[in-house]
Amino acid sequence: MMATHAELEARISDWRGYVLRRQAISAGDVDELEDHLRDQVADLQATGLDDEEAFLIGIKRLGNLDAVSREFAREHSERLWKQLVLVPEASQGASPWPWRELSVVLALAVGAGVAVKAGLTWFDADTFARNLALLVVPFVGAYFVWKRRLTVRQTAALLGPLVVLAVVANVYPFDQGGSTDVLVALHAPVVMWLLAGLAYVGLRWRSDGRRMDFVRFTGELVIYVALLALGGGVLVGLTVAVMQLVGTDAEPLVARWVLPFAVPGAVVVAAWLVEAKKDVVENIAPVLTRIFTPLTIVMLLAVLGALAAAGGLVEVDRDLLILMDAILVLVVGLLLYSISARDPLAPPGLFDALQLALVAAALAVDVVMLAAMVTRIAELGSSPNKVAALGLNLLLLVHLGRAAWLTGGFVRRRRAFGTLERWQTRYLPVYALWAAVVVLAFPPLFRFV
Amino acid sequence: MRIDKDLVAASATPLVLGILADGELYGYAILKRVSELSGGRMEWTDGMLYPLLHRLERLGYLSASWGTSEIGRRRKHYAISPAGRDALMQRQEQWTVVADALRQVWQSTQQPPAAVEGWA
Numbered sequence: 001m002m003a004t005h006a007e008l009e010a011r012i013s014d015w016r017g018y019v020l021r022r023q024a025i026s027a028g029d030v031d032e033l034e035d036h037l038r039d040q041v042a043d044l045q046a047t048g049l050d051d052e053e054a055f056l057i058g059i060k061r062l063g064n065l066d067a068v069s070r071e072f073a074r075e076h077s078e079r080l081w082k083q084l085v086l087v088p089e090a091s092q093g094a095s096p097w098p099w100r101e102l103s104v105v106l107a108l109a110v111g112a113g114v115a116v117k118a119g120l121t122w123f124d125a126d127t128f129a130r131n132l133a134l135l136v137v138p139f140v141g142a143y144f145v146w147k148r149r150l151t152v153r154q155t156a157a158l159l160g161p162l163v164v165l166a167v168v169a170n171v172y173p174f175d176q177g178g179s180t181d182v183l184v185a186l187h188a189p190v191v192m193w194l195l196a197g198l199a200y201v202g203l204r205w206r207s208d209g210r211r212m213d214f215v216r217f218t219g220e221l222v223i224y225v226a227l228l229a230l231g232g233g234v235l236v237g238l239t240v241a242v243m244q245l246v247g248t249d250a251e252p253l254v255a256r257w258v259l260p261f262a263v264p265g266a267v268v269v270a271a272w273l274v275e276a277k278k279d280v281v282e283n284i285a286p287v288l289t290r291i292f293t294p295l296t297i298v299m300l301l302a303v304l305g306a307l308a309a310a311g312g313l314v315e316v317d318r319d320l321l322i323l324m325d326a327i328l329v330l331v332v333g334l335l336l337y338s339i340s341a342r343d344p345l346a347p348p349g350l351f352d353a354l355q356l357a358l359v360a361a362a363l364a365v366d367v368v369m370l371a372a373m374v375t376r377i378a379e380l381g382s383s384p385n386k387v388a389a390l391g392l393n394l395l396l397l398v399h400l401g402r403a404a405w406l407t408g409g410f411v412r413r414r415r416a417f418g419t420l421e422r423w424q425t426r427y428l429p430v431y432a433l434w435a436a437v438v439v440l441a442f443p444p445l446f447r448f449v
Numbered sequence: 450m451r452i453d454k455d456l457v458a459a460s461a462t463p464l465v466l467g468i469l470a471d472g473e474l475y476g477y478a479i480l481k482r483v484s485e486l487s488g489g490r491m492e493w494t495d496g497m498l499y500p501l502l503h504r505l506e507r508l509g510y511l512s513a514s515w516g517t518s519e520i521g522r523r524r525k526h527y528a529i530s531p532a533g534r535d536a537l538m539q540r541q542e543q544w545t546v547v548a549d550a551l552r553q554v555w556q557s558t559q560q561p562p563a564a565v566e567g568w569a
């Protein structure tokens with residue numbers, strides 16, 4: 001009797017190891033399934049079955065492991081993140097063209113480089129700034145169009161807005177050095193990034209989970225681009241230094257030929273790296289958010305203090321307001337990234353309280369900014385810059401306000417983390433829509449000044 | 450009798466919420482209760498229950514806590530939350546409408562000839 005039970009234990013332990021290899025099923029889930037299996041086996045034994053039979057029937061009742069694992073993956077897409085790409089690669093094994101994806105990526109990277117170089121050669125500085133996103137992002141988008149196997153019709157749906165954007169950026173008669181010119185240059189990338197996101201999610205834009213994946217993708221992309229830039233910078237710097245010692249000035253060459261190709265190329269390659277090698281950076285994401293959340297709180301408090309010390313907010317100059325908007329956008333980015341990296345089932349902890357503090361500090365900064373802006377507009381009248389900044393600050397106010405409310409509810413265990421997550425993913429398109437309004441409507445509204 | 454997969458999927462959430470409304474339970478006990486309630490005629494793929502429980506937990510309908518079983522094994526218990534009770538109430542109303550409509554359809558299909566002749 002003892003011996004047969006030992007055999008049952010061995011089989012359960014084998015099964016456990018086998019299930020644990022599924023990335024979508026965590027160790028806690030396996031504990032839960034094992035508890036279930038053991039109950040089932042005990043009940044079956046009570047009806048007179050032996051260990052072997054009871055085990056086999058118990059396993060069968062649990063269901064096809066592939067299907068169950070897929071169901072777990074659907075529910076826990078943050079675990080699926082690891083698995084998404086690695087599974088097809090492993091199952092394809094000997095792909096007939098192992099270099100195919102790499103060659104597509106390299107071709108697109110070179111394409112982006114050529115586009116940027118052409119833009120630099122033919123456009124003046126302002127036109128180039130308006131077109132920069134149009135020259136780079138379509139190549140990232142094209143990679144996902146290829147990767148997600150979008151149909152011709154779906155691709156055309158993405159190309160439509162792209163063409164509209166290109167026409168607006170180049171046909172509107174902007175005043176030389178006017179503010180609408182700068183506004184378009186700042187907002188066009190946001191609209192472009194939304195289009196890239198649509199390609200990334202394979203046009204399944206209604207899905208909150210896919211939207212969260214895109215947020216994750218964007219965060220990892222920034223990290224990869226930073227890593228590539230760091231490595232590339234060191235390499236180029238050393239090369240230029242050596243050239244200088246032997247009497248050749250390589251700097252003009254680097255500025256005119258290396259950077260225009262290297263920078264857009266790095267963005268495309270980084271997009272591919274994030275897609276293919278997710279799990280390399282994956283473990284860094286939660287660590288990074290934990291480091292930068294407290295640091296950002298300190299920064300926001302310092303900024304608030306400085307604003308208070310400066311006294312009269314009307315004198316706060318325009319550049320400062322723009323800079324503060326950049327800081328707030330950064331905070332929202334950090335917030336999104338932390339939420340995307342968090343395990344949605346973990347109970348609220350210290351870090352969530354910190355996140356609440358971050359959102360509260362950002363809200364305070366936003367309210368101060370809004371007050372300053374409304375005063376400026378009341379005293380000096382409106383301008384495209386002020387209206388664009390006011391609009392962005394109002395959007396941020398709504399986003400942060402609701403996020404603070406939901407985070408507060410989650411920390412006090414009144415709400416599930418899912419509602420907080422959904423609020424972020426549902427609200428994101430609003431930013432892109434606002435950016436589209438700024439790009440399309442602001443120049444004619446303000447007569448292209 | 451084998452119950453259609455889609456019907457099982459549609460009824461799973463209200464069933465689980467309804468069962469947990471009577472008190473906290475763990476996965477295996479929930480399944481036993483389902484089998485009891487349906488006289489053994491509703492068979493779920495056991496493994497599929499857990500992703501469903503996790504989804505309901507994420508939506509805030511359930512709260513989960515790890516405990517230990519009688520013999521000291523780690524065991525995850527699920528309890529319904531106030532939001533879960535609200536959801537259950539909504540589902541109940543929806544199912545009542547559906548069941549009511551179905552009952553009327555069944556009744557009318559049992560004696561259709563008379564009704565048709567009446568109209569002719």
